[in-house]
Amino acid sequence: MTEQAARPTSRDVARVAGVSQATVSLVLGGKWRGRVSERTAGLVRDSARDLGYRPNLAARSLRLGRTRTALLVVPALTHEFFARVYTGAAEVAAEHDFGVVLYPSPAGVGPAKDPFGSARTALDGVIASSMATDALSALRDADLPLVMLDSDPAGPGAAARVNLDIADGMRQVMAHLLGLGHRRFAHLSSAVASWTFDVRRDAVTRAVQGVPDATVRTVPAPLEVDAARRAVERTLTAPGPRPTALVCDGDILAAGACKAVRRLGLRVPEDISVTGFDDLALATAVEPELTTVRLPAEEVGARGMSALLAVLDGRGPETGDLPVTLVPRGSTAPVAVADRP
Missing domain, CATH: 1.10.260.40 (lambda repressor-like DNA-binding domains)
Incomplete structure (x- = not known):
């Protein structure tokens, strides 16, 4: 031997x-x-x-007093965006011999419980995506560094923040539709109480200010295809002039909007243009394919993990919002001649 x-x-x-x-x-x-x-x-x-x-990670962890583990808190596992955020965070973590534990908050964007008997002894830090800072009080009480992703920059308690330029994304959507001649809009807004959706609503409202004949009707709906379909059906059959463009807070809402348009015997985009937000795989699975805003979700996760590592090392994290990109596809077209103001 x-x-x-x-x-x-x-x-x-x-x-x-x-x-x-x-x-x-x-x-x-x-x-x-x-x-x-x-x-x-x-x-x-x-x-x-x-x-x-x-x-020898065990020896190094003992020497540094670290577990080399981060917790990533998300509102849900069913949304592709959060899976991609995790992928980006895990890749950076692996480069630094860290692990990432993915934790969907039982209350969605509401208060997240501490999933450990003592988070302080199990973790080096927490990364939270699309959550309110006050929803993480149980984890903040563990005195762990907290990095917030896609959250209110004015919120308290975070050691670092990583945000997307959400407002610019919606500005790009509205500029695209206004350039196609649309003036009557319905904004299918997410019924989830969250900073990121508040930003989208405000950006839509501001985009039409000062534009002659432009109107926006806000229609809240849960982030579900069928709920979005029902909300749009009610909107399109309501008294008064019909919207020529449906601006949706997410691709899932946009998919429901497209179903509603077809069920009413109308066409996308010939009769009504529809836009989404996120650029999920769903955006190219529907027909016509969705005009939407692409979010660099993996980069959000990667920068979030890098920010946590910087905080742990006593360094300043990278700053500045991540840019987003409008992706025009077949679901938008110039407004019909009969609908022009």
């Missing part, structure tokens, strides 16, 4: 790379920027890979 080869150590990596063990620790711990050159960092990483070196 041959003797099992000894596991390579950081000293072995330092010897092969021709650097000190301290340099190896900086590079493999992700704290080398500004202290070690890019070339040296690459040399250390290459040497570690060639040797098959793996850090």
Whole structure:
């Protein structure tokens, strides 16, 4: 029987790379920027890979007093956006030998319970997506750093925030529709009480201010296809001039809106244009495909995890809203001649 080869150590990596063990620790711990050159960092990483070196995470965690685990709180697991946020966060976490535990709040965007007997002993920090800060009081009481994603920038208690430029996304939608000649709008707004949906509503309202003959009717609906369909059916059969464009807070609402239009014997986009928000897989599964706003969900998660790591290391996290992009597709068209003001 041959003797099992000894596991390579950081000293072995330092010897092969021709650097000190301290340099190896900086590079493999992700704290080398500004202290070690890019070339040296690459040399250390290459040497570690060639040797098959793996850090002793248990020992390092004890030394740092960390669990190397973050909790990602989301309102639901059924929405594709949150799955993509998790993917982005988990990728960055893995690069730094962290794990991410995904936790759907039992109350949606409402108060989230502490899923652990003691979050402080189980976690290094919390990332919360599309939640209100005051909904996380149970976790904040654990005195853990909190990073908020897609949340009110004026809210209290967060160590860092990562936001999308939601208002600009809705401004792009409205500019697109106004440019196509639409002036009568129905805004199918999410009935969920959340900062991100408040921003969308305000952006729609502001977009038509000062535009002659432009009107907006706000129609709240739960974030469900059938609920959206029923709300739009009521709106399109109500007395008065019919809207020529349906502006929806999400692609799921837009799918319901398209069903309502067809059930009433109308056509998308010839009779009524429909827009979504999020650019989920659903947006290209419906016919015609949805004009919508693409949100870089993976980047939101990645930046959220990076922000938490920065806070844990005593560094300032990256700032600035992430840009979003309008994706015009077949569900929007110029307003019909008969409907022009």
